[in-house]
Amino acid sequence: MVYEIITYKSAEKTTNSLELIALDTSTTNGLVCVMKAAAGPIPYMSWAFDWEKLKADRVIGFTGEIIVKKPYELTVPVDIITEKPEVTHIFQEPTDTEKFQFEFSVLPILCTEIYDEMFLPSEKNDAILEVGGVKLNVNRTFLSYHSDYFSALFSSNFKEGKMDEVPIKDVSYEEIGLLFSTIYPKATFPNDKTVPKLLELADRFMMPSVIHHVEYHLLNNTKINNEKLMWMADRYGMKLLLEKMIKELDSMAKAKMLKDSPDYGELSDQAKGKILDKVMVIIDLVQRGVQQNVQQDVPRPRY
Incomplete structure (x- = not known):
């Protein structure tokens, strides 16, 4: 859920x-x-x-x-x-x-009507996933194209690739429906409420296209705070979003807010390095501004 x-x-x-x-x-x-x-x-x-x-x-x-x-x-x-x-x-x-x-x-x-329609038997569907006791009719090639997880699962190298019904554990019908509906023809679009679960599922099932859909939403429509966005971008490899968050880190007050947030400790060393570089730029700009103000206040000699 x-x-x-x-x-x-x-x-x-x-x-x-x-x-x-x-x-x-x-x-x-x-x-x-x-x-x-x-x-x-x-x-x-x-x-x-x-x-x-x-x-x-x-x-x-x-x-x-x-x-x-x-x-x-x-x-x-x-x-x-x-x-x-x-x-x-x-x-x-x-x-x-x-x-x-x-x-x-x-x-x-x-x-779940939109999900039910996706998983009906059809000529295009040639495999069955079993999720929480529910049978989902899917297309092997389509899922394999979008997901390295399913590509491996359906291959002949795994026993699941030879099974008539492939069980998928530790995920609910609603969750797998939400994930698949993001890439299916009648797509549902991410929103702030579904973003955390979509990222978690997309990461687990190796679906980069879902992460790209989420990143587009977070770049253009979100109301999630910048500290949480910074963590999401770093955790799930959303490079454009990470660049935007670091670009918007333009004051010492924002840098302190990020440092004090619970998400900061979860950031990778690479992300922290980029943040430190940006903080050094901010400090340099502040010092230049102070020096310029001091120079303007010095009285000019009279000749």
């Missing part, structure tokens, strides 16, 4: 209304939640979810749980899809309360 768990904790809310009224509205990582509650002998709560901005990223629902803290602690399961975006709960134990509080932890559910 590419997406991370979305969590939220509400503050304590108070109402004496016997009818449902909105008490809490939150937006967390694109997921909007409106909590309504009714007080009284038998309290009632509902949570309406909306993720319109996430639908473009193939999010069709969420699964997880809501933990009610007040009026008393209990767990409400969450299993919502587009057609049913609301969760409700009527408290079974009578309690005269006006205070409500909750938190939730949910995981996005992604639509």
Whole structure:
């Protein structure tokens, strides 16, 4: 799964209304939640979810749980899809309360229709991969062209090359679908949420074309901070991105921010060498600027 768990904790809310009224509205990582509650002998709560901005990223629902803290602690399961975006709960134990509080932890559910279409049997597909119990029909030549991993796997030198169904372990259907969809004819394009997983998978399965797609996104459309981009560029061999990040390292303040970041310690010696060279250039420019200012301040002799 590419997406991370979305969590939220509400503050304590108070109402004496016997009818449902909105008490809490939150937006967390694109997921909007409106909590309504009714007080009284038998309290009632509902949570309406909306993720319109996430639908473009193939999010069709969420699964997880809501933990009610007040009026008393209990767990409400969450299993919502587009057609049913609301969760409700009527408290079974009578309690005269006006205070409500909750938190939730949910995981996005992604639509796999685009992946399902890719892996259907066809005249063009001549091999089967088995991922998590699911059979994926693929084209040997196409995958071998894009990946040295699959080129070796399908060769006669490996036992998998002679198998009717080749198992691929330690990867989910959603992850392999995300990876392959980046290079298939009906391509899906990287975004900031999918970039980390795509780079990890592309590196494992030796797919340089996927890394090039990711690099293009990071060069032109990303909002990821420069320190993380520097690490990604160095770790996955994205030379153009690394050059851009070093070029944008144009002040001592930025250099210090990079040095203090947790990603700096993970950089290669080669990358650190390039950064040091750039810092020396910055220091030289600063010193020249100071010297020039001093010279301008020296009074000229009168003749």
